[in-house]
Amino acid sequence: MKKNTKQPASTHTAGNIHVLTFNQRRFVTGLTWQTIKAQRNPMKEIRRVGKERGLDLVAVRRSDSIQAGFAPKTRLRLRGTYSLTVALASLLEGCCIIVIALGQSATGEAQYTLVGKTERGGIHIWSDKVFLAGQLRQTIIDLREDLRGSKGTLNVPVYGDPDIAEVTDALDLEALLTPKNLSKDFRLKPLTMGMTREQLIAAGVAVAIGLCAVAWWRYVENEREAASRAALQREMLRQAELNKEARYKAALASFGHPWIDKPSVTTFISQCQNVISKVPISINGWMSNLILCTEQGVSVQSIRRTNSAATTSGYVAAVKGLFGVTPVFSFADSSQTSFSLPHKLRPEGDDPMIPANERLMALISRFQALNVDLSITAVPITDVKQNSEGETLPLQDWQEYRFSAETDVPPRDIFTGAAFTGIRLSEITLAVNTSDGSVRYKISGSLYGKR
Structure with a gap:
């Protein structure tokens, strides 16, 4: 691919967490990756680890092993976002390295994150970390050697902005990360019943308010229905009395004096x-x-x-x-x-x-x-x-x-x-x-x- 790399439409940062936007979809970097050893019920183990660390969201990558990328608590709203590492590891073929620009640090130095994909499809432990421009060249060299392992001749392409010296293949993230290429498996998943702790508290308050509102509504509705039933009963009694009176008058009218309209x-x-x-x-x-x-x-x-x-x-x-x-x-x-x-x-x-x-x-x-x-x-x-x-x-x-x-x-x-x-x-x-x-x-x- 020989196109110039497009910068994300917008970037939001909190600590090591960066949220990048491509095609109006939000992607997260800065996750902490860990291999999950439990094979029979991996999500149970993932939730246990997340609970121990007080974490709310996780991205899961399944290859030759099961890996979990945990998102730390942050002021950024991460629900509904995609893991950029999982998306790129899933969409690009073979063992490779992807270099993604994150903008500048507080000191004005360029920042980058790397995605290292192993030959078997796994995510390298160095992935999703933040590196300054001065660290980038040596980190890519070390990561490539680590990915090759004993296979010294294994081709490990480096995708990214061709202006970066170590990049071997240009990568257009906007063209790659289109909505049709995205899967729900790339999304971060909640660890606590689908909601964060703050959301659970907010939901609990909302439920309590809702229950109070429902109770009040039911009370008002019951009172209204009782009043309506009483009014209906009164109206039925009134109508019954009117009907009774009408029947009596009709019977009385049938006994009208027939001589009234006759001559003397x-x-x-x-x-x-x-x-x-x-x-x-x-x-x-x-x-x-x-x-x-x-x-x-x-x-x-x-x-x-x-x-x-x-x-x-x-x-x-x-x-x-x-x-x-x-x-x-x-x-x-x-x-x-x-x-x-x-x-x-x-x-x-x-x-x-x-x-x-x-x-x-x-x-x-x-x-x-x-x-x-x-x-x-x-x-x-x-x-x-x-x-x-x-x-x-x-x-x-x-x-x-x-x-x-x-x-x-x-x-x-x-x-x-x-x-x-x-x-x-x-x-x-x-x-x-x-x-x-x-x-x-x-x-x-x-x-x-x-x-």
């Missing part, structure tokens, strides 16, 4: 009579034989007499002229037709709640006084005292009776005065006998009262 007896009869009075008995030859009055309107049914010359078209035209509506007629039975006159009756609203039996007795007595037969049926009530939640439900507080009667007496003569609260009519049917002109009434309705 007086209003119903008056409106029916008003419309019926406007319907002629004969409409263009068709006889009005059946008139039905309900809350929604009045329906008029007409028939065509036998052998009559009256026509359907004439009837339709007459009805349109009188009432502005179109009759409905059947092709299957052309002798019958009908039309409807819708109306809207004003609801009476609520009536005072008095016992149903009292109202029932008054109604029956009224029809008896007129010698009119009255049919009455009680509407059955199915009481649900509890719902599926076991909650007590309100019960219907009113009773309905449906009644009907057929009579020759007009409804206005039956229901006279204002003594018919709690009664609502649903239908009045007026049937006309076209033979003699007599009229028959059918009245239907409901009576309501307190149970």
Whole structure:
């Protein structure tokens, strides 16, 4: 290799320890090397030696033997650094010497360190020591002779800066020590559970603080969860009470008084009579034989007499002229037709709640006084005292009776005065006998009262 040696990007020094930077990676020199005799569990022996000497970090080189380079305690941060000696001994082939410049000493004299690699790959004991410029030439000569041993002709190249007289081969450390060439085996390893004594103390303090923080956090979290559970319980109870109240109100609403939105007896009869009075008995030859009055309107049914010359078209035209509506007629039975006159009756609203039996007795007595037969049926009530939640439900507080009667007496003569609260009519049917002109009434309705 014939390139000029590049100086490290930066050098940090503390005692014999120097930290050099190549390619943004830090390399340590100045380790104390020792051969480890224990072969079965060398790391155990390395840790024992490190503990005896109060050391924290070590670099390990495995060749024909196992060697440990111990790093003394220093203010420099050596964790994560590489051993420059192990890296060079691993990357360069054969027995060799490497000269690395370390900068100047406190007196301004140039300093160097050497790496001696034995023929079998081991690290020479003189490696990683600091030598001044005046010591360098003789030290290299002595180290080369020691590496050759009995093999006086063994070639031992000296790598380094070619400006140094004893260097035989130029070495570019930047080019050699690239990240892709580095192995984790070149790194210094911790001897005390992965941390130095100071780091262990700091870690212990951090753990203690962390445990206190966790304990406090758990206390606060437990208090928060307890408060949250209590709030949730209160909300659940409140919601349950609201749901219970809503279910009760819904059940109560289902028992709303059905007569509230229906017209009074007086209003119903008056409106029916008003419309019926406007319907002629004969409409263009068709006889009005059946008139039905309900809350929604009045329906008029007409028939065509036998052998009559009256026509359907004439009837339709007459009805349109009188009432502005179109009759409905059947092709299957052309002798019958009908039309409807819708109306809207004003609801009476609520009536005072008095016992149903009292109202029932008054109604029956009224029809008896007129010698009119009255049919009455009680509407059955199915009481649900509890719902599926076991909650007590309100019960219907009113009773309905449906009644009907057929009579020759007009409804206005039956229901006279204002003594018919709690009664609502649903239908009045007026049937006309076209033979003699007599009229028959059918009245239907409901009576309501307190149970």
